Amino acid sequence: MNKKILVVDDSPSIIDLLRIRLGSRGYFVLTACNGKEAMDIYHSQELDLIILDITMPEMGGDEVLKTIRKLELAQGIERGKGIPIIMLTVNKEAWMDSFTDGCSSYVLKTYGGNKILEKVEEALK
Numbered sequence: 283m284n285k286k287i288l289v290v291d292d293s294p295s296i297i298d299l300l301r302i303r304l305g306s307r308g309y310f311v312l313t314a315c316n317g318k319e320a321m322d323i324y325h326s327q328e329l330d331l332i333i334l335d336i337t338m339p340e341m342g343g344d345e346v347l348k349t350i351r352k353l354e355l356a357q358g359i360e361r362g363k364g365i366p367i368i369m370l371t372v373n374k375e376a377w378m379d380s381f382t383d384g385c386s387s388y389v390l391k392t393y394g395g396n397k398i399l400e401k402v403e404e405a406l407k
Contacts, residue, residue: 284310285406286327290320290343291335291370296391300333303399317341324350329365331405333398334385336371343369347385366405368398 287309289300294315301311312327314320318340320332332350334343347367354364366386387401 284308285330286310286312287402288312288314288320288323288327288329288332290314290317290332290338290346292316292338293335296335296370300398304402307399309402317343317346320346321349331402332365332367333402334367334369336369336373368401368405370398 285308287304289297289304289311290313291297291300292315297313297315301313304311312323312329314323316338320334321341323329324332324346334346336343347369350367351361351364355361369385369388370391371388372391386405389398389401
């Protein structure tokens with residue numbers, strides 16, 4: 283069965299790029315354009331990985347990350363054993379808090395699709 287990845291970003295061009303790149307590698311890609319939509323999908327789907335933009339309207343990626351990690355702890359899932367979450371950002375400093383909050387990895391948007399694919403494959407090992 284194909285791994286199911288949720289891509290969350292408020293930029294349609296980033297979503298399209300990742301849908302194409304990940305889809306060409308055989309991943310099943312779901313998308314959301316804000317954190318609220320991401321949480322709805324998280325609650326309704328069995329996901330293998332989330333790629334999450336930090337800065338978004340309605341509910342930012344940092345808030346989504348914290349919420350998911352709290353839900354996992356409430357379910358008895360140990361820190362570091364939950365769903366892998368890769369944070370996307372344009373700001374080098376913005377990802378630092380995400381590591382404290384439990385993200386698996388981060389990618390600067392300026393690195394492009396190849397770096398993201400590397401991080402995805404690494405996270406799903």
